[in-house]
Amino acid sequence: MRFEAFSSSELAAYLRGIPAVHARLGDDSELQVVEVGDGNLNYVYYVSSARDPQRSVVVKQAPPFLRLVGEGWPLPRERMEREVAALRRFGALCPQHVPRVYHADSEKFLIVMQRLDSHRVLRQGLIDGIVYPHLADHVSTFLARTLFHGSDLYLAPDAKKAAVGGDINTELCRITEDLVFTFPFEDDPSNVYSPALPAAAVERLRTHEPLRRAVGEMKWAFMNHAETLVHGDLHTGSIMANERETYVIDPEFAFYGPMGFDTGAFIANLLLACYARDWHDRVAGRDPAVYQRWLLEQVAQVWHGFAEKFAGLWRMHERETGRAYIGGPADTRAAExxxxxxxxRLLADTLGFAGCKMIRRIVGMAKVAEITGIKDEVVRARVEMRCLRLAEALLVQRRELASIGAVAALAAQVLAEPVEA
Amino acid sequence: MRFEAFSSSELAAYLRGIPAVHARLGDDSELQVVEVGDGNLNYVYYVSSARDPQRSVVVKQAPPFLRLVGEGWPLPRERMEREVAALRRFGALCPQHVPRVYHADSEKFLIVMQRLDSHRVLRQGLIDGIVYPHLADHVSTFLARTLFHGSDLYLAPDAKKAAVGGDINTELCRITEDLVFTFPFEDDPSNVYSPALPAAAVERLRTHEPLRRAVGEMKWAFMNHAETLVHGDLHTGSIMANERETYVIDPEFAFYGPMGFDTGAFIANLLLACYARDWHDRVAGRDPAVYQRWLLEQVAQVWHGFAEKFAGLWRMHERETGRAYIGGPADTRAAExxxxxxxxRLLADTLGFAGCKMIRRIVGMAKVAEITGIKDEVVRARVEMRCLRLAEALLVQRRELASIGAVAALAAQVLAEPVEA
Known part of the structure; x- marks a missing residue:
């Protein structure tokens, strides 16, 4: 099956033939098609009724290659199937935070889903300093509901094992294995170092034994611990939000992996956003401390919310079945x-994965806009040094950091320390 | 496909039609068929040429139900396929310690393999006090070669993931999940307690929090850590040995699980054998200390041999590929x-799984002959108490026991302590 990108008129004609989409867009014969999206991986279109622009959908077409590079960097066509399956699964578990899928066509590498037209990509919202009053609550609900219900704590063993076998996502896992856990710690040509980042900081990533040991352990956990269906790429670019609603998108990396990989990814990106404020607020003439404090509060709140909801779902399930995962009746002291x-242990995993995710965003190929957007090279390098320092501490001390409060305090401390770059 | 056990003449006729088996048994028109085996799960036959009894094979027929109970306890027919696949895989990796498979027929639930006619089941050999000079060397070779080559340390990520998906063994894993990690720690009707075992010892398995937490963590690891293709049931009844050779048999429980489950199973069974000597040697008028010392030496030697060979294979592979699992070149200090x-960590896992395996053999449904064979109820209960005490210590202290020497010393200490039963 060769991939061909639709022209606007071809896409409109195709969509008119799909009853579920047609119902959504109405009888209007004219459809407006606008291409949006970052364009690295996928083609993304907004399609709306010309007569009633409120009636609209988003169409995502995922070609079997990296769009940025072309057919020379093939990607498995299964990634669209994995994304659709994960959207449906997560949507069933947490419909309030997952866009609805109206139609999927694996022959055309295409998915039609709910348009989130009053929502923005969270990363951009955080760059703009927006306060989202429900963000931690919403994201922690998504995390608790999805991570719990895919695991052996909830599923029968046969259902879990069938899911593990069915959700293998080899090629996209390999991207993570390489870009998150391996390349940043060696002299790989895909790494990109910002000009003022001291060579010693790069050298430390390759040679500092406690760090390398910790990252190795997280890589092993990523590759072996098939705990639940994780989103697999839950950074702030995979979340669309406004002040009332929060949606998780783009689960094409979904696979059976360690729970802490999702919780860690989100927290890592809050921390990157926090450290990048030193530039964004100062150029805007604001005191960065205010929004930085809010971001660190979100770190604590999302973990607290997650831990409480996850444990709550777990206790409720054990009460309903009358049986604890470890055996014996529910509600015993041993079960608690x-x-x-x-x-x-999940917090320790979360911190270890958060550290890896932060490091890859500093020295790896794929960057984040809040840091690449820092125009002053010296300021950027200082921010990057702080990110690396905190990431290392999270990795190496992940089992000693006994509470998320201690994590937030550590992040504040590293933020206050001088760095030389 | 209904299962029907062969009569001797039907089996002989069937085997004559299989060229690979025919070549093995020779042209002799008469085949001798003798049923052997414990009869709990499978039908096992020795088939030999009447003219030249040296020419012989073993035939194992695994009905899709528990033979002991009948069709009322169904077992998946896939277990024979899993066993054949694992025998072939392990045989390719370690031919000197795995019986050759001559023929497999999943329609007939049947496998024909190398007859080990001068070898005995190791458990029985240990009961008889036989010293196997090469046992630790052979078993550690088997463990190192199989556990290493099935893992991400050796396999390419895509090959590993395909293997994980292909080696799911739901029903037999469920037996282990229940019988090893759950039922012994609750009031399950399948548990069998020996008459003189104090009620307090049983109660402790259900209520002692540090133990329950540790067992829960091992259960989670068993169900989630898809590290390598493990044998899955590597007790001393799954090994056939004489003083020169050692073969690992019966890998029907094989699945992608934690490495420590195999190393732990073997060590657990050495420890059970050790503690049971108090009866077997005394009734034979021997000092148990001599063979107990030999058994504890085997615990240390099998771990040392395994750790050295496993790390050696790993180093060699990294040198050959020029690349460390954690990234960067081979032979760096960080990689080491x-x-x-x-x-x-693997030693800690080994000890945790060993503890679980010991406990299930004391209070669970499936016992071991060296303990059920103790006729004196009070002596048996004392041996069982010691096994439970050591198992608990292995589980709870598994991360503090920093060397296998410390484990052997602990085992000797528990052996020397008085127990009341």
Missing amino acids: AFREDFMR | AFREDFMR
Whole structure:
């Protein structure tokens, strides 16, 4: 099956033939097609009724190659199938935070879904300093509901094992294995270092043993710990939000992996956003401390919200079935002690993965706009140094940092320390 | 496909039609068929040429139900396919310690393989006090070669992921999940307690929080950590040995699981054998200390041999590819530090799984002959108490027990302590 991008008129004609989409867009014979999206991986279109622009959908076409490079960088066509399956699964578990899928066509590498027209990509919103009053609550709900219900804590063993076998996502996992856990720690040609970043900081990523040991352990966990269906790429660019609503998009990296990979990805991106304020607020003539404090509060709140909701779902399930995961009746002290251990280990995993995700955004190929947008090279390097310093501490001290409060305090401390760059 | 057990003449006729088997047994028109085996799960036959009894094979027929109970306890027919696949895989990696498969027929639930006629089941050999001079060397070779080559340390990510998806073994994993990690720690009707075992010891398995937390963590690891193709049931009844050779048999429980489950199973069974000597040697008028010391030496030697060979295969692979699992070139200090951490964690896993395997053999449904064979109820209960005490210590202290020497010392200490039963 060769991929061909639709022209606007071809896309409009195609969509008119799909009853579910037609119902959504109405009888209007004219459809407006506008291409949007960052264009690295996919083609994304807004399609709306010319007569009633409120009636609209988003169409995402994922070619079997990296759009940025072309057919020379093939991507598996299964990624669209994985994305559709994950959107449907997450949507069933948490409909309030996942866009609805109206139609999917794996022959055409295409998916038609709910348009989020009053929402913006969260990363951009954070760059603009927007306060989202419900963000931590919404994201923690998404995390708790999806991570719990895909795991052995909820699913019967046969259903879980079938899901593990069905959700293998080899090619996109390989991208993460390489770009998050391997290339940033070696002299790989895909790495991109910002001009003023001291060579010693790069050297440290390759040679500092406690860091390398910790990253190796996280890589092993990523590749082996098939705990639940994770989103697999839950950074702030995979979230669309406004002040009332929050949606998680783009789960094409979804696979059975460690829960902490999703919680860690989100927290890592809050921390990157926090450290980047030193530039964005100062050029806007604002004190960065205010929004930085809000961002660190979100780190604590999303973890607290997640931990409480996850443990709550777990307790409720054990009460309903009358049986604890560890055996014996629900509500014993032993069952609760195991749950506390579990959440502690999950926090340690979260911090380890957060550290890896921060480092790859500083020295790896794929950057984040809040940092690449820092025009002053020296300021940017200072921000990057702080990110690396915090990431290393999160990785190396992940089991000692016994609470998310201690994490937020550590992040504040690293933010206050001088860096030389 | 209904299962029907062969009569001797039907089996002989069937085997004559299989060229690979025919070549093995020779042209002799008469085949001798003798049923052997414990009969709980499978039908096992020795088939030999009447003219030249040296020419012989073993035939294992695995009905799709528990033979002991009948069709009322169905077992998946896939277990024979899993066993054949694992025998072939392990045989390719370690031919000197795995019986050759001559023929497999999944329609007939049947496998024809190398007859080990001068070998005995290791458990029985240990009950008889036989010293196997090469046992630790052979078993550690098997463990190192199989556990390493199925993992991400060796396989390319796509090959590993395909193997994980292909080796899912739901029904037999469920048996382990229930019988090893769950039922022994609750009031399950399948548990069998020996008459003189104090009620307090049973109660402790259900209520002692540090133990329950540790067992819960091992259960989670068993169900989630898809590290390598493990044998899955590597007790001393799954090994056939004489003083020169050692073969690993019966890998029907094979699946992608944690490495420590195999190393732990073997060590657990050495420890059970060790503690049971108090009866077997005393009734034979021997000092148990001599063979107990030999058994504890095997615990240390099998781990040392395994750790050295596993790390050696790993180093060699990294040198050959020029690349470390954690990224960067082979032979860096960071790569070696990660390897040391890995082996430490693997020892902790080994001890945790060993503890679970010991406990299930004391209070669970499936017992071991060296303990059920103790006729004196009070002596048996004392042996069982010691096994439970050591198992608990292995589980709870698994991360503090920093070397296998410390484990052997602990085992010797528990052996020397008085127990009341």
